Amino acid sequence: MISRKYTSLYIASNKKQLKKLNEIILSLVKKPDSNILIENMFRLIHSMKGGAATMSFKKTVEFLHTLEDIVEAVYNGSLKLNRKILDTFFDTVEVLRRNLESIGKNGRQIALDKQMAVLRTCFRGQRKNASVRQKANLSQKKTILNDLHIDAEIAVSTDHLNTLQNLCDDLLIGVMQTKNLAKKQGLADILSLSVETDTTVNNLRRELEKLRIVPLSDIFSSLPYLVRDIAREQGKTVALDLEDNDLSLDKAILDELIEIIIQLLKNAVSHGIGLNQKNGRITLRAALVDDSMELLISDNGRGINWRDIVAKAVNNKIISAARSKKISRKELDDLIFMSGISATENTDFVSGRGIGLSLVKDRVQALGGKIKVTSLPGKGTTFVxxxxxxxSIFRSLVLRLGPYQLAMPLFHVTSVVRPDKLINLEEQKWFTSGYHKYRILSLTKKLSLRSLKPLSKYVALMDYNGKHLALPIASNIQERELVMKKTPAALKRLDYIKGVGVTSDGQPIxxxxxxxxxQ
Structure with a gap:
């Protein structure tokens, strides 16, 4: 019996191969006459077959050999690549994914006979031309093992990564405390050692962060197939345009984010694109905006019928009839995310509009994010x-307000100035410095500390997202390096708190x- 270690290596390698196979098939949709793509597809299937043979997965080997024969027939011209065969290729990738999932869970292959029969119905022609095996320089004398390429990879769960991250953060805080103590007591040798250890720990953190970072392209690559499959089930033709801008994201966030993306894509296919629409198109775009990631999911479909949404809200007693006549634009936009609002009479397992969008908003807010919708009848719908x-680790400006010690990342601050005199700026709307007017952010109002009447000693000036902002500060200020920690559940509902940072002496801020x- 093959050990679990080699099974894990096989699964890791096969996941990458299936991802590549899916990308090749997507490229074939656009370039069905490309012999280079067909040859690459053959090489990849041949390698996958070798891996399955090494693991003694005989059913998988036979299945891949049948797929290999079809690709060879397409290459030598005895079989024409058409829409039916491309659909079969996509279905085959999904079957192979399910098979790999079953192997990972219980070590068993799934029944492949049905899909193998489908593959054989595609194979009609005779191999008249030179074999793709010869043209691709794959010698028949080579054993399957010679074509096996397995990258040395292991799968690490997000929970394990989080545990390692927390331990590394605690270690870093301990080093920072030791370094501060060595400075105070003049222990030069300990200080020198602490500095070296600090560098090592920071290098360790950087390497750990690399493990957590996943390119968006790895996740996005399978989405065109998902959209295509849903559209096909509903008798629609829909194209998906992807723009990932070469961005990467923390795996823990990406695991949550992909569910949000999938739900919005399902809604776009099911409710956005019309049944008889010929040019159905959805755009998924990711971009960095200031210190946030912005995802745009847009379709060119029929748009949201806002009158129907309001009518359903009244019918379901979400809002009153009187209120519906005075509803604001913002309230109207928010209605679509309320549980019980549905754009169709019967929600289905594919889209789930109503409950789906309500859960989407909950998940976005759990990540500390926001979701907005814009839609015009006949023009399409856009979710942002x-x-x-x-x-992670960042320099910050630390201040105190009443019982709270607060910090703001320094990259937001353009300068810190002193007012001409001690004055309570919290009651004012604007602060002028040089030739610019800055809108004052009142922490006493935002944090419900209205009984405080602080006299401002400093003002932190910011240019944030095109806005000139001023934060009055009544206390002394410090520049500190903080280590970001996981936000406690009790703080996640506080609108104006991003999280908790820890100082070198272990103090939470x-x-x-x-x-x-x-806002």
């Missing part, structure tokens, strides 16, 4: 999801959310 990027404060 904004997720703040997590901080609340991090202000400038995005929320600037």
């Amino acid at each position: 999801v904004t997720i703040p990027l997590p901080l 609340l991090i202000l959310d400038i995005s929320q404060l600037s």
Whole structure:
């Protein structure tokens, strides 16, 4: 019996191969006459077959050999690549994914006879031309093992990565405390050792962060197949345009984000694109905006019928009939995310509009993000999801307000100035410095500390997202390096707090959310 270690290596390698296979098939949709793509597809299947043979997965070997024969027939011209065969290729990738999942869970292959029969119905022609095996320089004398390429990889769960991250953070805080103590007591040797250890720990953290980072392209690559499959089930033709801008994201966030993306894509296919629409198209775009990631999911479909949404809200007693006549634009946009609002009479397992969008909003907010929708009848619908990027180690401006010690990341601050005199700026709307007017952010109002009447000693000036902002500070200020920790559940509902940072002496400090404060 093959050990679990080699099974894990096989699964890791096969996942990458299936991803590549899916990408090749997607490229064939656009370039069905490309012999280079067909040859690459053959090489990849041949390698996958070798891996399955090594693991003694006989059913998988036979299945891949049948697929290999079809690709060879396409290459030598005895079989024409058409829509039916491309659909079969996509279905085959999904069957191979399910098979790999079963092997990972219980070590068993799934029944492949049905899909193998489908593959054989595609194979009609005779191999008249030179074999793709010869043209691709794959010698028949080579054993299957010679074509086996397995990268040395292991799968690490997000929970294990989180545990390692927390231990590394605690180690870093301990080194920072030792370094501070050595400075105070003049222990030069200990200080020198602490500095070296600090460098090592920071290098360790960087390597750990690399493990957590996943390119968006790895996740996005399978989405065109998902959209295509859903559209085909509903008798629609829909294209998906992807723009990942070469971005990467923390795996823990990406695991949550992909569910949000999939739900919005399902809604776009099911409810956005019309049944008889010929040019159905969805765009998924990811971009960095300030310190956040912005995801745009847009379709060119029929748009949202807002009158129907309002009518359903009244019918389901979400709002009153009187209120519906005075509803604001913002309230109207928010209705689509309320549980019980559905654009169709019967929601289905594919789209789940109503409950789906309600859960989408909950998940976005759990990540500290926001979701907005814009839609015009006949023009399509656009959802914009904004997720703040997590901080790690960062320089901050630390201040005190009443019982709270607060901090703001220094990259937000353009300068810190002193007012001409001690004055309570919290009651004012504007602060002028040089030739610019800055809108004042009142922490006493935002944090419900209205009984405080602080006299401002400093003002932190910011240019945030095109806005000139001023934060009055009544206390002394410090510049400190903080380590970002996981936000406690009790703080996640606080609109103006981004999370908790820890100083070198282990003191927790609340991090202000400038995005929320600037609203």
